[in-house]
Amino acid sequence: MEKKDIKWGELGFGYMPTDYRYYAEWKNGAWEEGKLTKDNTITMSECAGVLQYAQTCFEGLKAYTQKDGSIVTFRPDLNAERLQSSARRLLIPEVSTEMFLHALDETVKANAAWVPPYGTGATLYVRPFLFGSGPVIGVAPAPEYQFRLFCTPVGPYFKGGVKPIKICVSDYDRAAPHGTGDIKAGLNYAMSLYAGELAHSRGYNENMFLDAGTRTYVEETGGANFLFVTKDGKLVTPKSSTILPSITRRSLVYVAKEYLGLTVEERQVPFEEVKEFAEVGVCGTAAVISPVGEIDNHDEKIMVPSGMNEFGPVLGKLRETLTGIQNGDVEAPEGWIRKIC
Ligand code: PLP
Numbered sequence: 032m033e034k035k036d037i038k039w040g041e042l043g044f045g046y047m048p049t050d051y052r053y054y055a056e057w058k059n060g061a062w063e064e065g066k067l068t069k070d071n072t073i074t075m076s077e078c079a080g081v082l083q084y085a086q087t088c089f090e091g092l093k094a095y096t097q098k099d100g101s102i103v104t105f106r107p108d109l110n111a112e113r114l115q116s117s118a119r120r121l122l123i124p125e126v127s128t129e130m131f132l133h134a135l136d137e138t139v140k141a142n143a144a145w146v147p148p149y150g151t152g153a154t155l156y157v158r159p160f161l162f163g164s165g166p167v168i169g170v171a172p173a174p175e176y177q178f179r180l181f182c183t184p185v186g187p188y189f190k191g192g193v194k195p196i197k198i199c200v201s202d203y204d205r206a207a208p209h210g211t212g213d214i215k216a217g218l219n220y221a222m223s224l225y226a227g228e229l230a231h232s233r234g235y236n237e238n239m240f241l242d243a244g245t246r247t248y249v250e251e252t253g254g255a256n257f258l259f260v261t262k263d264g265k266l267v268t269p270k271s272s273t274i275l276p277s278i279t280r281r282s283l284v285y286v287a288k289e290y291l292g293l294t295v296e297e298r299q300v301p302f303e304e305v306k307e308f309a310e311v312g313v314c315g316t317a318a319v320i321s322p323v324g325e326i327d328n329h330d331e332k333i334m335v336p337s338g339m340n341e342f343g344p345v346l347g348k349l350r351e352t353l354t355g356i357q358n359g360d361v362e363a364p365e366g367w368i369r370k371i372c
């Protein structure tokens with residue numbers, strides 16, 4: 032199979048429609064059999080649940096080319112489970128893990144020419160999503176749904192590749208206590224846009240959100256969880272019921288303990304403690320691990336000791352090990368890599 036003629040190394044994080052996408056419809060109480068299609072548009076009622084009441088949730092994962100040319104995905108069973116948890120909270124019919132993995136395998140296989148080659152630093156980002164497609168005018172769950180999955184080749188999430196980013200503490204909250212912060216609901220992202228644009232207009236890459244209840248603990252950014260490294264080399268990551276349970280973060284906790292022999296603390300992190308850390312980073316499927324060099328909270332500027340030019344040693348090693356597992360250069364724990372073709 033011949034790869035598409037794309038300058039893989041120059042890709043940013045954008046949408047480039049590929050040849051095929053998958054869709055399945057939920058009607059009369061059940062999922063119909065899904066199909067691949069070349070059509071990247073959707074036609075639906077003006078009164079669809081997704082358009083009126085934002086009844087939608089999504090996932091994000093990547094396909095990688097390994098050195099021997101095989102195409103794999105990383106822990107997609109966890110994405111299937113998280114989509115199920117998002118769907119339950121939004122009263123959207125769940126997609127079984129089997130159906131999710133079938134859609135993933137078929138779509139990635141059909142788009143094999145779009146999966147960036149090994150060593151380019153680029154990957155194929157896969158976006159599964161669920162939404163209320165049937166009409167609903169009183170506030171209620173929609174009568175019909177669609178499950179879709181498309182992919183797009185991507186490079187680094189932040190401009191400048193893996194250079195440390197500069198972030199600021201948001202004056203707006205991301206997720207309420209007992210709200211939807213722990214699921215991947217579209218609405219969580221819609222309400223973060225204003226704070227995100229404000230941060231960008233002030234020269235920041237991202238926001239650091241604090242807990243909405245007390246505004247004292249670190250939560251996450253708009254699209255990634257936090258990682259901190261103490262001066263004595265421990266990995267610390269915020270524990271909260273209102274952040275997204277990042278699959279990257281959960282994997283890194285394991286890699287830190289089992290591959291690198293680090294001590295890991297998953298606990299509440301007071302914002303006051305941030306200035307004490309030696310390294311700061313954000314992690315997620317899109318972000319992988321991106322180092323953070325500066326954190327501003329109005330007049331307070333925290334310059335992270337690892338600086339604005341490079342990765343700190345611990346986060347650098349974690350990133351190298353994780354991407355090595357994904358690319359097949361480092362042996363993966365059992366069940367983490369799903370070979371597609
Ligand atoms: N937090 C938020 C709000 C996200 O959108 C994402 C991205 O999916 C993450 C964290 C990282 O999660 P994962 O590592 O599963 O991609």
Ligand code: COI
Nearest residue numbers: 091092254315316317318
């Ligand atoms: C991801 O990392 O997959 C995300 O969903 C983050 C962002 C692109 C929304």
